[in-house]
Amino acid sequence: MxxxxxxxxxxxxxxxxxxxxxxxxxxxxxxxxxxxxxxxxxxxxxxxxxxxxxxxxxxxxxxxxxDRPYEAKPWRDYRALFVTPERIAGGVAFRHDNAELLARAETDFGVAPQIIVAIIGVETNYGANVxxxxxxxxxxxxxxxxxxxxxxxxxxxxxxxxxxxxxxxxxxxxxxxxxxxxxxxxxxxxxxxxxxxxxxxxxxxxxxxxxxxxxxxxxxxxxxHGWRPGEPVAFAAAPRSGIPAGITLVEKTPTPPDTTAGNLRAAGVEWGEPLPADIPASLIRLDAGEDEYWVGLDNFYAITRYNHSNLYAMAVHQLSEEIRTHHSTAASHGMTGDSSAADARESADKD
Structure with missing residues (x-):
């Protein structure tokens, strides 16, 4: 240092x-x-x-x-670099060890702990590679x-x-x-x-x-950079019959949401969670061998302001969700420190 x-x-x-x-x-x-x-x-x-x-x-x-950035990789290869059992476990441990600081930051800035931790995890594996x-x-x-x-x-x-x-x-x-x-x-x-x-x-x-x-x-x-406290980031989606007419598909270059969740629903895009009809949204396609679609919201775009890549934002989002899930599981079982990280690693290996 x-x-x-x-x-x-x-x-x-x-x-x-x-x-x-x-x-x-x-x-x-x-x-x-x-x-x-x-x-x-x-x-x-x-x-x-x-x-x-x-x-x-x-x-x-x-x-x-x-001339050979990570973001040139297809999504399936890019994801495999960052959403791993080891990085999930490391994130659970980092969140546990810094719980008070993360809670204070969430109060002051409105950013969820798992997002902050996932950024540090993707960037440097929690400081292991600066x-x-x-x-x-x-x-x-x-x-x-x-x-x-x-x-x-x-x-x-x-x-x-x-x-x-x-x-x-x-x-x-x-x-x-x-x-x-x-x-x-x-x-x-x-x-x-x-x-x-x-x-x-x-x-x-x-x-x-x-x-x-x-x-x-x-x-x-x-x-x-526009983070909206309490709002979600993205949801896995499935267009019912191809790309809906009139919907701009976001692929390589991040762009702010240019339509609404209501318009996407009306155009035949399906996803699991309810969203207000007027919330800004976009339809994102990732190259995962077979096309993978997501509904991206304002907070997804905010992550791309940290690194201007949809792949990066999706890796952060998915790692953050894994950290959140495994942290909650560990907390519900009264696990702390190394035991919670070990449990997260074992659970992630099974996923």
Missing amino acids: PVARRFFFVGCAALVASHLHAEPASYAAEADVFAREMVERHGFDSAELQGVLADARFSQAIVDAM GKHRVIDALTTLGFAYPRRADFFRRELEAFLLLSRDEQLDPLRAVGSYAGAMGKPQFISSSYRNYALDFDGDGRRDLWGSNADVIASVANYFKQ
């Missing part, structure tokens, strides 16, 4: 490119332009900033990882040598350096994903700056080591 340390770039008067290796020809020029912009825009010390950028390393492995890449390497590689999304990652690099200065993080020690996401909830730098919270009152927003900060930050993110 990146420990709190005074944000002071060890002085280095060398050129930005002096310690970079195997980077594309344009890398050094892009880094130099970026450094000048940061000095002019935010008052960074030029020599210190160049020292940090000189320590960054271009990584072809990071570029390669960007990434192995230095954030500075990921963001410089993608900001200076990945043209397809360079503008986005340059903005994230800017946000990361500002975050490091504001939070007194060492920018050369912070580690995360190949895309520069950080901590147990895998916040990108701009999200960290805008939505992370200090929930334990220690004066820091620590998304690596403080479960209180992690839980509240995830809940705050959802509150700020």
Whole structure:
């Protein structure tokens, strides 16, 4: 974890490119332009900033990882990565161990505990895998040598350096994903700056080591992105006779609900739970070998604001439901801690 340390770039008067290796020809020029912009825009010390950028390393492995995202997998394969007996059991244990924090977050932000836990479970397996890449390497590689999304990652690099200065993080020690996401909830730098919270009152927003900060930050993110307290996420559905006329089918690209539950019912879409006729809804199709249909509601779309993928949102939803069910079962039998997690794992293995 990146420990709190005074944000002071060890002085280095060398050129930005002096310690970079195997980077594309344009890398050094892009880094130099970026450094000048940061000095002019935010008052960074030029020599210190160049020292940090000189320590960054271009990584072809990071570029390669960007070109094979999990979300390119079909739904059946994607689901198998995240909705597993081990991850369900881990979620039950995490929910038990952090019950008071989750209850407090639900009161303050209106987000159900199982959703918060499932996000952390899908993102990092409850903190077991927070990434192995230095954030500075990921963001410089993608900001200076990945043209397809360079503008986005340059903005994230800017946000990361500002975050490091504001939070007194060492920018050369912070580690995360190949895309520069950080901590147990895998916040990108701009999200960290805008939505992370200090929930334990220690004066820091620590998304690596403080479960209180992690839980509240995830809940705050959802509150700020349209989460509707107490409303469901999605229901498995079955169109009676193909795709109804006049209904827009949501497949790869998440979109806000564009019709209502009443219109879907009237068009022949069936699902098990009652819903108000006027509640916003959409019909979602997932590739599961055979087509799999779901009615998605506002909260399903809210999950896609965390990661812009219907597959991601569905994995979070299904994992959250498994955690909720197994947590309730364990609680009804008076199980706690390791025993509840073990029971959840055994039950999930049988499902």
